[in-house]
Amino acid sequence: LxxxxxxxxxxxxxxxxxxxxxxxxxxxxxxxxxxxxxxxxxxxxxxxxxxxxxxxxxxxxxxxxxxxxxxxxxxxxxxxxxxxxxxxxxxxxxxxxxxxxxxxxxxxxxxxxxxxxxxxxxxxxxxxxxxxxxxxxxxxxxxxxxxxxxxxxxKLGKGVEKRLARHVVAVTGAAGAIGAATARAFAAEGAEIAALDIDGAGAEQLAAAISPSALGLACDVTDRASVKVAFERVTERFGGLDIVVSNAGAAWTGAIADLDDAILRQSFELNFFAHQSVAQAAVRIMRRQRMGGALLFNVSKQAVNPGRDFGAYGLPKAALLALVRQYALEHGRDGIRVNAVNADRIRSGLLTDEMVAARAEARGVSEADYMAGNLLGREVRAEDVAQAFVSAALMMRTTGAVVTVDGGAVEAMMR
Structure with a gap:
């Protein structure tokens, strides 16, 4: 550092x-x-x-x-x-x-x-x-x-270093439930944290809660200039960048045949092109460092198991999964590992308490049963997704992989 x-x-x-x-x-x-x-x-x-x-x-x-x-x-x-x-x-x-x-x-x-x-x-x-x-x-x-x-x-101490000590991690969408949990999980492993979010105040608040050295930045990932400035700030602050969790996203709904083009384009801007902008900025830094790195993407089970009226969200996520594989293919030679996490039914800005209540009522089940509607019969939390990102960062010989964090959903299984 x-x-x-x-x-x-x-x-x-x-x-x-x-x-x-x-x-x-x-x-x-x-x-x-x-x-x-x-x-x-x-x-x-x-x-x-x-x-x-x-x-x-x-x-x-x-x-x-x-x-x-x-x-x-x-x-x-x-x-x-x-x-x-x-x-x-x-x-x-x-x-x-x-x-x-x-x-x-x-x-x-x-x-x-x-x-x-x-x-x-x-x-x-x-x-x-x-x-x-x-x-x-x-x-x-x-x-x-x-x-x-x-x-x-x-005076220098002789303690054992944590697994991700000496690593700089940037997390986009850090002010949301999954982003915040992910930033905290990496910090717990000893990493230095840069929390990026369109809600700059939220990013700064999270960084202050994590550690005095953590960095919170306002960043609109749909704006290439904003991404460029944010990544420059990260490298200026810490001297480099090792791991990026491209997590920012949002869901739009509607029957695909009736969907306004503007909504679909808006979803593609955030759920696909923004990830491309983040990845390009990260790869430029990692290639110049010549030390490898890790790109981790929050995809979604929608990429492989689309839901009714969720085409506006699932289509760019499917494209994002292809993007993950393309980066893995092209940048393995640079030592950059590229992996994805597919999560489902996580309480967050994409799945609010009100949405959970409405879906549970529509299915005639309790909210707890709806959230635990998977093979394990357990609700999957933002912290579980965060641990999947940490695990992916630690897999030093794995690239192009998808980690599912959904409690077990047969329809969303990759193979």
């Missing part, structure tokens, strides 16, 4: 021609080495013409060089000091990128923010020290002794 800072003071330091030399002098106070190592990784300034591919080719050797230098630092000082130590990972915790800013790096958004906070303090200290004299921290040996002091190491 990344946290970028670009205050005027930071940008002034990053523009100093002595940056490489200043960075190697060390941290502003010895205990900071615990969080940021002894120096930041200094990157070259990105080209003015925006040709990032050539820039990335220069970044990778610098990262490899940083790691090699850290291994040398450990070997020198480990041989000097008595005791048995296990080398920490050699990757940077602070990146100095001229033209971009100072970037904190961590296993979580909170950890990256701490590194960035320390980086800001380091930049201020360097500038002020150089203004009156020379920035001269403690020697390497003293810094090593503190970094590998057992009591200082204990």
């Amino acid at each position: 990344l946290d970028r800072r670009s205050s005027p003071e930071i940008m002034r330091l990053l523009g100093d021609p002595r940056l490489d030399e200043l960075a190697l002098r060390g941290v502003s106070t010895p205990d900071h080495v615990i969080r940021t190592k002894g120096a930041p990784l200094v990157l070259p300034a990105p080209p003015a013409d925006g040709s990032l591919e050539a820039w990335l080719e220069t970044v990778e050797p610098r990262l490899a060089g940083f790691a090699e230098d850290y291994r040398g630092y450990f070997a020198r000082n480990d041989a000097r000091a008595p005791g048995v130590r296990k080398m920490l990972d050699p990757l940077p915790r602070l990146v100095a990128a001229p033209g971009l800013g100072l970037i904190g790096v961590g296993k979580s958004a909170a950890e990256a923010a701490v590194a960035a906070d320390i980086g800001e303090a380091w930049a201020a200290t360097v500038l002020r020290a150089e203004a009156v004299g020379r920035f001269e921290p403690v020697a390497e040996a003293d810094m090593f002794d503190l970094e590998y002091w057992s009591l200082e190491q204990a």
